[in-house]
Amino acid sequence: MKAAIILFPGTNRERDMALALQRATGHRPPLLWHRDTELPAGLDLVVLPGGFSYGDYLRCGAMAAQSPIMRAVKEFAARGGHVLGVCNGFQMLAEAGLLPGALLRNASLRFLSMDCHMRVERADTPFTGRFQRGQVFRATMAHGDGNYFADAATLDRLEGEGLVALRYATPQGEVTAAANRNGSARNIAGLLSPNLRVLGLMPHPENQVDPEIDGTDGLPLFESLAESFAAA
């Protein structure tokens, strides 16, 4: 798999992401600068990592969505390229219109840094092939604006088209209000594009890839990607 991570000036989880991809693929992906206007040829995957892109004093990800590199990322996605957006990256995907809806302030109006559990809603995507449908995995979340919002018609469409990839759940897999700490509509934690090649999610599976640090709950996501492209 040929992956690259986009680096915005306020990105801060690029090293976490690089380590996770390295663990799954055996090599460290390059970092691309936000002012670049083109992506390198032959990329399989573009990753928009977590952080505070341009400070995010405006809506999170709003300025990043207008940055030079994002035009190239949109073209890449339009050509059928795979894009993973985590946390700030999910916010950028929503702001850039690559995924519908918006990430609002957490319902508590506080930054939330804690573990959450997510239930895998479909395992037939390039991002989730190594999970089982209904499997629950743990990941760290760390965000102030992760409260997924879309109008009811959009939510119904997303559900109908099976584009909800991950939902906040209890460790036993029950989708409850208590498990939905940031207040997201229908417990949505991760969302897919209609072609299943763009995934945005708020929690950080890249922080659970190493048994010596905090377990390997998140590793299957990266292994799924590696496997998808190894087979191709």
Place this chain on the structure above:
Amino acid sequence: MTQPPAPLPPERAAQLAAEFGLKPDEYERVLAILGRAPSLTELGVFSVMWSEHCSYKSSRVWLRGLPTKAPWVIHGPGENAGVIDIGDGLAAIFKMESHNHPSFIEPYQGAATGVGGILRDVFTMGARPIANLNALRFGLPEAPRMKRVIDGVVRGIGGYGNCVGVPTVGGEVNFHPAYNGNPLVNAMTVGIAPKDRIFLSAAAGIGNPVVYVGSKTGRDGIHGATMASAEFSADSEEKRPTVQIGDPFVEKLLIEACLELMATDAIVAIQDMGAAGLTSSSVEMAGKGDVGIELVLDDVPQREAGMSAYEMMLSESQERMLMILKPGREAEAAAIFHKWELDFAVIGHLTDTGRIVIRHRGQVEADIPLAPLESEAPLYRRPTAETPKLPVLDAASIPDPVGPEAALGKLVGSLDLCSRRWIWDQYDSMVGGQTARRPGAADAAVVRVEESLEKGGARALAMTTDCTPRYCAADPEEGGKQAVAEAWRNLTAVGARPLAITDNMNFGNPEKPEIMGQFAAAIRGMAAACTALDFPVVSGNVSLYNETEGRAILPTPAIGGVGVLEKVGQAVGLSLAPGLDLVVIGETKGWLGQSLWLREIAGREDGAPPPVDLAAERRNGDFVRARILTGEVRACHDLSDGGLLVGLAEMAMAGGCGASLAPALAGIPAHAFWFGEDQGRYVLAVADAAALLAAAAAAGVPAMKLGRSGGEALALAEGPSISVASLRVAHEATLPALMAES
């Protein structure tokens, strides 16, 4: 020959000197050094450089008593932060610093800029910051404004640390009415650098360019250092400057840009602009390098129009650094800072005059000889009064009004022992992907060193902050000793080898002999512990005048400790699992004086605090660490606030697992056995106690088997069986209930 600046009229100068906090005899020295009345800018420079905050004039004579050397110490106090060798060719660079006064005035920005300032102290030496910690002391939540202070400080620390992408991994919080009018915010940063690439602040190279990078200079925080050197009172209100405003996004850019430039060899010296901004950075860099410096303030990037030389020299605008570059390297450095969209300006050069000369709009605004600015700086050996010793309480004479079950339930929910989850949950403790033990999981935070990984290792740092202010108030010498010993113990309890400390000395008004006496005694105790434990001080900060309306805080010498683990996988946490034997290492005598049981259950804050036997401390800790490194220890927790039963409850709550416990030792009243705060103790969970007890006996270390883990309750042999789930409810409920949005 430089034209001297226009002096202030003598009467006006004397009056302003007093307003700026210079004592009459200090002002006389200014006149003697200059041979004339100072200009406004010069007066500003002298007053901040000679403020308590920048000059340590009341504390320096005592600080000399602290041990600062060990074979692994690379740079001790005197640099921006302390530097120690952690192996693999790497150095840990760390320091703790207070932002108490600003955090009370404007909690969010005060705390946020405290984090920003300590980060700069660390990355200015070439380190990538890998962890933040914070030691907080608040008043009682019901005190006026205090909930707003607690909420603002926590949001401010989170707001800054989360954005810069440095995990906030640990710290401590106490509540006491002595902090009602003066909370403490002590922020610590730990960073990693190659040990042969440490950047220092001494300027060198006559003619070399002086370069300003970072944010623009505005009118914020003017005279902040002077404010931090006085008590709060009604009449200082109108002179109180605005608190600085932090921008963590710019700080993040500054970290990346500085580290990128540091990978070249263009930098001669570098220092952040912290307290007293451009004044202290330029004076200290030139002074340390024994050179002169000339600045042209017209070239300083400015946020506002029409700023005077005085305002620019005294501004404490955040996220700024001053560097001396090698000649001809300006363009290369500028390109890096412009890439990160930061200001970059050559604002002067080094000279051979031994003077600081400030030019602005074609005029000389200041011309001061640097040597006497430092050598003639005031240094006080202020009078001290010893804190009277309190009697040792006899536990048998203090009745137990409630029994162990009720006492434990109340203690685990009390302000000083309740869960800090409400606070941690607002701090990103995982960013970086190296946090192996996050807050609440172990006695110290454990963060793997990514740079070690790159060298094929898996080295980790353990970090903690500690102080027990109520012990320090009762006996500052024992309290100072205990603060250092507890930091050492907490590092030991995760299996780390303790290496060094940073200290943050928070005290009241040093002009009062009883306060200066607390300070001197705390230093004595700390020095004894540092020596006995091979745990030197490598950096620190002093915050005095922590008083409001004449009432001082508890003496609070906060200790930040750093230790190393050869392999991150060796670290143990405190979480209890079923089927393990529980063994207490160290001697339990039932010391109730100054214990939390005494305060929360018996309603008394009195008696002598528990003494620290440093020889026993060392012996017990070295034994525990060695056992952890054999791999046999499944969980370890030091016993401190609340004593044995609280420590066990903390392990039980963390693991969701109960234990059956042996009866209290004969000869000790049960409440003193379970809740006494004897020092130098640990609880270890192991598969089989026999081997551990035999090893302890062979090493001459007191050890006793206390019970076995399992079930869902702490079952005391005396009767009560205390549900772990109900303890958890009490433990977790306190802070969320207090801080619930109304």
